[in-house]
Amino acid sequence: MSKHRPTIADIARRAGVSKVAVSYALNDRPGVSPATRASIKAIAQEIGWRPNSAARALTHARADTVGLALSRPARMLGVEPFFMELISGIETELSARGCALLLQVVTDPAQELEMYRRWWGEGRVDGVFLADVRSPDPRIEGIAELGMPAVVIGHPSAAGTLTPVWSDDSAALRDTLTYLAALGHRSVARVAGLPELIHTQLRDRAQREISAGLGLDEPVVVHTDYSGEEGAHATRRLISSATRPTAVIYDNDIMAVAGLSVAQEMGLDVPADLSLVAWDDSQLSRVVRPPLTALSRDIPAYGSHAARTLLAMVADGSAPGFEDAAARLVPRGSTAPPR
Amino acid sequence: MSKHRPTIADIARRAGVSKVAVSYALNDRPGVSPATRASIKAIAQEIGWRPNSAARALTHARADTVGLALSRPARMLGVEPFFMELISGIETELSARGCALLLQVVTDPAQELEMYRRWWGEGRVDGVFLADVRSPDPRIEGIAELGMPAVVIGHPSAAGTLTPVWSDDSAALRDTLTYLAALGHRSVARVAGLPELIHTQLRDRAQREISAGLGLDEPVVVHTDYSGEEGAHATRRLISSATRPTAVIYDNDIMAVAGLSVAQEMGLDVPADLSLVAWDDSQLSRVVRPPLTALSRDIPAYGSHAARTLLAMVADGSAPGFEDAAARLVPRGSTAPPR
């Protein structure tokens, strides 16, 4: 028996028709009698025929694949559940539509753009996701120039001419600060992520404005690389500063856990001496003691929305942006009125 | 200017030669003069030509893509740094060779096999990785039947006729148990992962054998789904059992952190009352108090080795298996002699 994968020509030979008839039959297009169609389909089934994706891509200029390149170092990616959950949500949507995901981990945004150029030039993808938007971000303009469908996972103000899918961080922050203010906190610091990311900058600004609006102290914001080490270090600095805050918001949960450990090690009682809030919830927030009050979002759903938007863009040439639900504050044991 | 991506025909027209000459020139094959070659390359560069991957795939029957399907639920994947780090290591190797990674998150192993069948049938991938091998695992035989190059990320005894890339868990376990025995522990339990995974079973057996060899008590092993919740629950059970162990090994770090919290909450001092060891090290192990003694591996390197092996299989039809370094025990504050 022959090694090569069956083609429509093989089916045509066995069915005694031309390969065109086979193509029509298998694609449920008119032009073949029901009997012929059935027998062709039966043969295809029997010999295990699958359409060659390259041949298909060649004719309709469709790759049925979208791309995602991530430019954070491996150890950062590993520790943040965010991306894995996002990817898995993206997948859910894509696989339902028979679309594949091409993934690439690169070291910097310039490489990422180069990757996208290559994928697009080679016709490997029909569109891409863009995460971790910076300011300024050459990827935005680069992709717009290519005319490649792209969805920005981030706020519209960062998306340029591309289509954004985002959630309202400032609403989430408002809820959190209002809650902390109601508990009696006046000095709320934040251990933030990478300062060059637009979403960090938006959170920074929102925090200043909302704090001012609520009559809280001007917030101290410490920027980090999202690692536990820097989260711990930042917490140590905040605790030992002259104006020690009574509450700290962390931009991810690994830093919040690190902060909790540091606080306890320095003899502080959480939440009595220091309240902690983690931005983005995961199992981690629930397994430590006290469990962490967290800003919880359905990240897989966020990914699904992004994927749906991108597929719509690929199909129709454009699609409206999508605002996902804001993160929901889940109070747990790490927040309380200050002593 | 025309919308469509440039092809070699466009280059041929502009250079005043046939497209075959262009093909020869761009692929550095003899048959064109240096002058013509240079001018063709210059034109290609200028108009931003890239070889269409579908067309290429069609002629060489090569997709320049390998696949990885993961069948764990989204929330499990997110929380375990292992897979993200593995993927990023795989990527490092692949991208250096211009190969892409097709990723799919599915819900069960049967779906995973179906995915592999489809990818292979459609010519989308040249080979795949297989992770989380079970016993019995229909994927092994299914893939072997297809004749598709595949690397099993796991022990040779689980790989059937496929090529394994693995690390010696039993050596790592021996180091750990020897270390704990030297500290004076006699009762070492383990909070293990999914019991249907072969690698869990191998660890279980190794632990029994090594414990017996060292004269330790017959180990209590509790199986979980790797989640923090189940890790916490298992720890609670172990601590309140009649034969409370003096040390516990956890099959991942999120469970170890959960176990630490539970122990402290139940009034135990770690490490004086209970020593803890985490299998696989991440930032998490270092940010909690006390920091966790861990079995540390270079997971990205593990991924790179797997990728290199798979690429060799694709190129040569077969490749030898590869045994990666065993995990190294990194003692930290969570282990000490029992009270």
Next chain:
DNA sequence: TCACGGCACTTACCCGGTTCAGTAACTCCG
């Protein structure tokens, strides 16, 4: 001066599936 070898390039056809423009045969209707 002419056969020969090799260079530089072309023509023809392939990969696997899709599309377009036919072409028989059969049906319907006036």
Next chain:
DNA sequence: CGGAGTTACTGAACCGGGTAAGTGCCGTGA
């Protein structure tokens, strides 16, 4: 019973590259 319309199907060409087998031209050596 002849012409129009429909059905079921086929041949040729195409997508964007790649390969095998030429072809024409040049320089060289006998």
